[in-house]
Amino acid sequence: WLQRLREGLGRSSGKLSENLSGLSRRPLDDALLEEIEDALIASDLGPAMAARITAKLAAEKYDRQVTDEDVKRLVAAEVETVMTRVAKPLEVTAFPRPHTILVVGVNGSGKTTTIAKLAHLFQEQDYNVMLAAGDTFRAAAIEQLEVWGGRMDIPVISGKVGGDAASLAYDALTKAWEVGTDVLIIDTAGRLQNKAGLMDELAKIKRVLKRRMESAPHDVVLVLDATTGQNALSQIDVFKEVAGVTGLVMTKLDGTARGGVLVAAAERSGLKIHAIGVGEKLGDLRPFDPANFAAALAG
Ligand code: GDP
Numbered sequence: 001w002l003q004r005l006r007e008g009l010g011r012s013s014g015k016l017s018e019n020l021s022g023l024s025r026r027p028l029d030d031a032l033l034e035e036i037e038d039a040l041i042a043s044d045l046g047p048a049m050a051a052r053i054t055a056k057l058a059a060e061k062y063d064r065q066v067t068d069e070d071v072k073r074l075v076a077a078e079v080e081t082v083m084t085r086v087a088k089p090l091e092v093t094a095f096p097r098p099h100t101i102l103v104v105g106v107n108g109s110g111k112t113t114t115i116a117k118l119a120h121l122f123q124e125q126d127y128n129v130m131l132a133a134g135d136t137f138r139a140a141a142i143e144q145l146e147v148w149g150g151r152m153d154i155p156v157i158s159g160k161v162g163g164d165a166a167s168l169a170y171d172a173l174t175k176a177w178e179v180g181t182d183v184l185i186i187d188t189a190g191r192l193q194n195k196a197g198l199m200d201e202l203a204k205i206k207r208v209l210k211r212r213m214e215s216a217p218h219d220v221v222l223v224l225d226a227t228t229g230q231n232a233l234s235q236i237d238v239f240k241e242v243a244g245v246t247g248l249v250m251t252k253l254d255g256t257a258r259g260g261v262l263v264a265a266a267e268r269s270g271l272k273i274h275a276i277g278v279g280e281k282l283g284d285l286r287p288f289d290p291a292n293f294a295a296a297l298a299g
Helices: 002-008 010-020 030-042 047-061 068-086 111-124 139-152 165-179 192-212 231-243 261-269 290-298
Strands: 099-104 129-132 183-187 219-225 247-251 272-277 285-287
Touching (some): 010 030, 010 068, 010 290, 030 047, 030 068, 047 068, 068 290, 099 111, 111 129, 111 183, 111 247, 111 272, 111 285, 129 139, 129 165, 165 192, 192 231, 231 261, 247 261, 261 272
Parallel strands (some): 099 183, 129 183, 219 247, 247 272
């Protein structure tokens, strides 16, 4: 999977290499610093990090020749530092149980698959898990979750298509409580086209969960598709507003991803990064490892 991650970050890191190539021909001055800063931004790292890296580069190398390797070394170090601050796996901390995780994100981001992968991860840690098919708008999402649940021998609470997601979530939490489930993972709708409707629905789900269990939901996890590049950043803003997101999972970092955007996402949102998706199988959700990520990104 590391190889797949490297490939997935290839577009961002390839862009970085391309943008930095030929640096060594000139000594470092203000114009070159500006060029390098632009190259870093174009490689999806975000303006804040680009500014810090160029400031460090200036302190080290002003008036001297600079190579792309110098820049990449600083990129790797800075990315690792920033990402180490935000890397945090999901943990089952709620007492009493169940630890309740609400999963949000736009349709197609990999939400359903990520829920199955998370369930698998918790199962491997000997927790018992329950799923709730709270994306009641999409028959396919309900079915898909039931298929995953069947494969893993995990109960899936589901209702009719078009049913009330909040009452389904309430029923699931009640059931999970009664049978002593450790982790309840709740799927939600991802219809950003109807932002006000989605906001009402998510707020209602959170309200009824709280009514049943004061501390729930314990995590609100946003699933982001790395292949959408900068779009992922605006999704963070929207879902922070509509759902009170507490952490991120970024999927499809194995594909033709612009994985550098995860750095900008972390910087801009300050949210925890729980895990990354590097494939379609159950085992393809990896804890986020800043050192590997930074090395792969800097190429
Ligand atoms: P949802 O609409 O957000 O629930 O998205 P799905 O879970 O149905 O996923 C949409 C598509 O993305 C499916 O074909 C998944 O197999 C695929 N997918 C999800 N996560 C990953 C990932 O990490 N890597 C790759 N390559 N594909 C993924």
